[in-house]
Amino acid sequence: MSHEVKRDPDGQLPFISGHSLSSVSEKISDVTTMPIKKMPKFWYGGMFLGLTVVQLLFFAIFVLVTRGTGIWGLNNPVGWGFAIINFVWWIGIGHAGTLISAILFLFQQDWRMSIARFAEAMTLFAVVCAGLFPLLHVGRPWLVYWLFPYPNTLGMWPQFRSPLLWDVFAVSTYATVSIMFWFTGLVPDLATMRAKTDLVWAKKIYHGMSLGWTGAARHWHRYEIAYLLLAGLATPLVLSVHSIVSLDFAVSNEPGWHTTIFPPYFVAGAIFAGFAMVLTFMIPVRAIYGMKDLLTERHMNNMCKVMLFSGLIVAYGYAMEIFFGWYSGSPFERFMVLNRADGPYAPSYWALILCNVMVPQLLWSYKIRTNPLMVFIICQFISVGMWLERFVIVIISLHRDYLDSSWAMYAGTRWDWAMYIGTMGLFLTLVFIFIRTLPIVAIFEMRELVHKEEHKEDSH
Amino acid sequence: MFKPKNIQTYGVVAEFSSSDTILEVATKAHEAGYRVMEAYSPVPVHGLDEALGRKRSILPWLVFGGGTFGCLGGLFMQYWMAVINYPWNVGGRPTFSWPAFIPVTFELTILCSALTTVIGMFALNGLPRPHHPIFNTPNFDRSTLDHYFICIEAKDPKFNEQDVTAFLNEFKPEAVNTITDA
Numbered sequence: 001m002s003h004e005v006k007r008d009p010d011g012q013l014p015f016i017s018g019h020s021l022s023s024v025s026e027k028i029s030d031v032t033t034m035p036i037k038k039m040p041k042f043w044y045g046g047m048f049l050g051l052t053v054v055q056l057l058f059f060a061i062f063v064l065v066t067r068g069t070g071i072w073g074l075n076n077p078v079g080w081g082f083a084i085i086n087f088v089w090w091i092g093i094g095h096a097g098t099l100i101s102a103i104l105f106l107f108q109q110d111w112r113m114s115i116a117r118f119a120e121a122m123t124l125f126a127v128v129c130a131g132l133f134p135l136l137h138v139g140r141p142w143l144v145y146w147l148f149p150y151p152n153t154l155g156m157w158p159q160f161r162s163p164l165l166w167d168v169f170a171v172s173t174y175a176t177v178s179i180m181f182w183f184t185g186l187v188p189d190l191a192t193m194r195a196k197t198d199l200v201w202a203k204k205i206y207h208g209m210s211l212g213w214t215g216a217a218r219h220w221h222r223y224e225i226a227y228l229l230l231a232g233l234a235t236p237l238v239l240s241v242h243s244i245v246s247l248d249f250a251v252s253n254e255p256g257w258h259t260t261i262f263p264p265y266f267v268a269g270a271i272f273a274g275f276a277m278v279l280t281f282m283i284p285v286r287a288i289y290g291m292k293d294l295l296t297e298r299h300m301n302n303m304c305k306v307m308l309f310s311g312l313i314v315a316y317g318y319a320m321e322i323f324f325g326w327y328s329g330s331p332f333e334r335f336m337v338l339n340r341a342d343g344p345y346a347p348s349y350w351a352l353i354l355c356n357v358m359v360p361q362l363l364w365s366y367k368i369r370t371n372p373l374m375v376f377i378i379c380q381f382i383s384v385g386m387w388l389e390r391f392v393i394v395i396i397s398l399h400r401d402y403l404d405s406s407w408a409m410y411a412g413t414r415w416d417w418a419m420y421i422g423t424m425g426l427f428l429t430l431v432f433i434f435i436r437t438l439p440i441v442a443i444f445e446m447r448e449l450v451h452k453e454e455h456k457e458d459s460h
Numbered sequence: 461m462f463k464p465k466n467i468q469t470y471g472v473v474a475e476f477s478s479s480d481t482i483l484e485v486a487t488k489a490h491e492a493g494y495r496v497m498e499a500y501s502p503v504p505v506h507g508l509d510e511a512l513g514r515k516r517s518i519l520p521w522l523v524f525g526g527g528t529f530g531c532l533g534g535l536f537m538q539y540w541m542a543v544i545n546y547p548w549n550v551g552g553r554p555t556f557s558w559p560a561f562i563p564v565t566f567e568l569t570i571l572c573s574a575l576t577t578v579i580g581m582f583a584l585n586g587l588p589r590p591h592h593p594i595f596n597t598p599n600f601d602r603s604t605l606d607h608y609f610i611c612i613e614a615k616d617p618k619f620n621e622q623d624v625t626a627f628l629n630e631f632k633p634e635a636v637n638t639i640t641d642a
Contacts, residue, residue, distance in 0.1 A: 022606040025502075149541060157541035161550050166563040173571040180578045188604070192502075195601035211588035214595075215603050217486075219585045220504040222517045226581035229523055230574060237570045244563055447503045447606075451479065 019293070024446045028439050029196040031289050042288045043432060050428030057422025060415050061136065069139045071415040077401040078410035083137040085390040086420050088245055089273070090130035091171065092266070092386065094178070095238050096274020097123025101181060102234035105227075110452070111302055113445040114294045117189075118285075119278045120182045121438075125430040126277070127175045129423040134171070136419075163247040170244040177237055181230050187213050188223075188444040242267045249393065255336040256397040259324050265317030269386060272310040272356075275303050276382035281431060283372045283379075285440065294441055297370040304369040307382070311360040314389075318357065332402060340396050344409065348388050349396070355385025470593035470641040471497075471613035472621060474628035475602075479505045482608035485631050486511035489612060492627065496616035500594065500609040502602075522580045523573050530572025534565040593641040607634065 019027070063071055074081050097119035104112035135141050147168045149158050158165050190210035194203055213219070243263035250262040279300065286295040325337030340349045359381040368374045395410050412420075434440070476482050479501065486499055490513045499508055538561045542548060547555045582588070594600060594611060603609050612624045621638055628636050 020606065025605045149537065155546060157546055159548070159550070160538045160542050160564055161553070161557060161560040163563075166567075169564045169567040173567040176571060177574045180574055184578055184581070192604040195604045208588075208590070211582060212590050212592060213587065213604075214592055215500045215502060216585075216594075217499040217501065217505070217508045217512055218514060219587075220501065221509040221514070222519055222581050222584055224504050225517055225519050226577050229520065229577045233570050233574050233577065237567075237574075240563070240566060240570075247563075444503060451503050 019446075019450050024294075024450055025192055025196070025443050027291075027294070028441045028443045028446065029193055031291075031435065032193060032437060032439055033197050039436070040288050042284065043435065046428060047432040047436075050425050050430075050432055053425025054422060054429050055425070056418045057132075057426055060418035060422050063415060064136055064139075064419070065141070069137065071413060073411050073413045073416055075408050075410065077406050077408060078395060078398045080394050080398060081410060082412045082416040082420055083133040084248075085387065085394050086423065087130050087133035088266075088390045089387050090126045090133075090423065091174075091245060092242065092270035092273045093277045093383075094123040094126030094130065094174075094274065095242060095267070095270035096278050097121070097126075098174075098178065098181075098234050098238040099271055099274065100278070101185070102231040102238065105231040106235060110449060111299055113449055114441050115278065115282060115299060115303070116445070117185065117442040118282065118440050119274075120178070120185065121434045121440075122274075122278060122281065122431065123178050124175075124182055125427050125434075126274075127171070127178060128430065129427050131171065131175065132423060132426075133419075134167070163244065163251045166244045167248055170241045174237060174241045177230070177234055181234055184223075184227060184230060185442055185445075186438065187211060188215065189439045189442060191215065192443050193439060239267055242270045254397045255330070255332040256321065256325075256340075256393065259321065261317055261320050261324075265314065265320075268310045268313035268317065269389060272307060272314055272382060273386035275307045275310070276379035276386075279303055279307075279375055280379045280383070283376045285435070287372070289440075291441070294446065300372065300375055301366070301369045304363045304375060308360060308363040311356065311363075311382070315357045318353070335400070336397060339400055340392060343396065343400070345392065345396050345399075349392050352385055352388040352392055355381040356389060359385075467640050467642050469614045469621065470596070470639050471611045471615075471619075472624040472628060472636065472638050473594070473597045473609055473611045474631070474633040475597075475599060475635045475637075476608045476610070476631070476633050477606070479503070479608060481631060482610060483508060483511055485610050485628070488631075489610070489627070493618050494612050494616050494624075496619075497610065497612045498594075500600075500603045500611070502604055502606055502608070505608070517584065519577070519580055519584060523576045526576025526580075527569050527573035531565055531569040533572070534568030535561060537568075538564060593639060596639045596641075598637055599635065611639075 072081060072083070097116075100112050100119040101116040101123075105116075135144050138144055138147075147158065147165070158168075187210055190206050191213040194206040194210060197203055197206060243266065246262035246266035249257035250259060252258060282295055283300075286292050322337050325333045328334075340346070359378055362368050362374070362378060368378075399410050400407055474485070476485065482499055482501065483505060486497075486508055489497060490511060495513065497512060499505075499512060501508065535558075539556060542561075543555045549555070550557075553560075594609075597609065597611075599607070600609065610628070612619065612628070625636055625638070
């Protein structure tokens with residue numbers, strides 16, 4: 001076949017080519033319907049690793065519940081430690097999914113279609129991991145419902161003027177909306193899976209989960225309205241969630257926290273970390289499942305550009321923190337900045353600058369942006385860097401209190417680390433279960449893309 | 461014991477392989493006076509719903525209602541709890557320090573709107589519905605892959621099996637079938 005791939009007007013390769021409606025459905029559903037013996041070793045390896053590491057989490061939770069939060073490294077004045085660092089880190093990672101599925105949808109960026117499903121799933125799993133920390137840091141997680149306003153015998157209500165309570169509402173709303181958004185997107189695909197699978201029981205499950213989707217025109221009509229509305233609702237939501245998370249810090253009067261730049265700077269950091277995590281999984285998956293025609297180098301290129309841009313905003317945030325330290329005229333603020341660069345935790349600050357400011361500058365190069373291995377490595381730097389960022393913000397501000405007499409050092413104990421690493425195992429496990437059971441690329445959206453491409457060719 | 465069900469014709473279904481044809485068929489069928497019909501497609505086909513002669517869904521208005529409820533309800537909830545039921549002096553601020561109530565109000569607005577969107581969409585669509593007569597159509601699985609189906613239902617006042625079959629056959633479909641409702 002001498003059919004040459006038609007390039008877009010700007011000279012770029014199209015996001016999808018050489019596919020028909022049925023071939024694209026086939027290709028994606030094959031990953032899920034693949035017989036268990038044919039599953040790639042990558043899947044078994046990932047699942048094994050995930051299930052192994054998640055045991056650490058179960059053990060850490062068991063010890064925490066039986067012995068209390070004293071097993072963590074918290075002290076006075078460092079009353080916030082790994083729990084909030086990890087919470088912010090995970091929830092930030094989750095934001096990329098909502099950004100890709102909602103904001104890029106509103107901007108009609110068609111390239112989002114092939115990565116949206118995977119990113120949305122990662123959002124959900126990241127929110128699960130994030131949610132564990134506030135849940136468990138209360139020490140008695142079975143009483144966590146105390147956080148919500150419910151009529152109780154004390155006649156008391158939550159403190160609505162506290163950012164920590166705003167967080168409860170923001171994160172629970174975010175989790176609910178993310179699940180609904182994800183599920184709504186899945187429904188037509190579940191109907192496709194019903195058609196593609198040969199197993200009778202699997203057919204029944206997919207059919208039940210698809211709620212009996214028929215693809216009727218009137219259903220599609222309402223479906224599209226609903227999807228657009230959800231995207232419009234999720235966009236301000238995702239911006240508000242990380243803004244509120246940052247207000248946990250910014251509303252206090254701790255040096256280094258009490259700044260107005262926190263909300264935008266946190267949101268940018270969330271996108272930065274989230275895209276890095278999406279790429280971390282997308283790069284191996286596209287190689288192993290032979291999806292390079294759906295998840296192209298052009299996708300990688302675009303995602304790297306978003307990463308570079310949000311990384312520059314984060315770098316601007318770091319610069320502004322230093323500027324505020326000087327401009328505020330407050331000796332405590334100035335000391336905090338100097339203490340970051342030259343105090344006992346200076347190595348973590350400089351490692352943060354290396355990971356989040358210096359290494360991502362490599363992404364200015366087109367060659368690096370389209371080199372999967374390089375992008376993968378850079379993403380690992382960013383993930384580490386974003387964790388360090390939260391560590392630097394939380395610990396360095398707290399460990400040098402206003403009173404010299406209450407200065408102290410902080411380090412995570414083995415249980416802090418066990419819980420943190422354990423959530424990675426949980427995340428990995430959930431991702432691999434997802435790869436095995438649900439279509440990892442939104443099939444009907446890809447069909448739509450093929451449909452659009454076909455009609456573009458017709459109009460020539 | 462089960463009584464044998466009174467099985468009736470549900471409609472006549474034609475299968476097509478192109479979205480342009482289905483649009484044409486829908487338009488022509490509406491012109492020919494058919495009203496109770498439905499098209500089934502693997503992708504949302506723009507204009508198909510209009511071609512079948514339908515109006516825009518009321519869903520956005522429901523969502524607006526849900527959002528308004530969330531917004532006012534959320535603000536009132538906080539007002540009632542923090543001002544009326546258990547006034548609480550925090551740092552000498554007025555009991556109704558409304559700017560501090562905005563984040564929760566905002567989140568509840570979004571939450572109620574989103575719940576209305578999803579629940580409303582599925583409810584208006586009549587889902588979940590485990591069985592639908594259209595699933596009796598041979599080869600209907602392909603409606604979720606790459607084929608387009610149109611069904612003129614027996615409930616249509618103009619419905620007549622022979623006429624409808626002849627009408628649909630004019631468009632050279634892949635197949636035309638009469639289906640029953642059980």
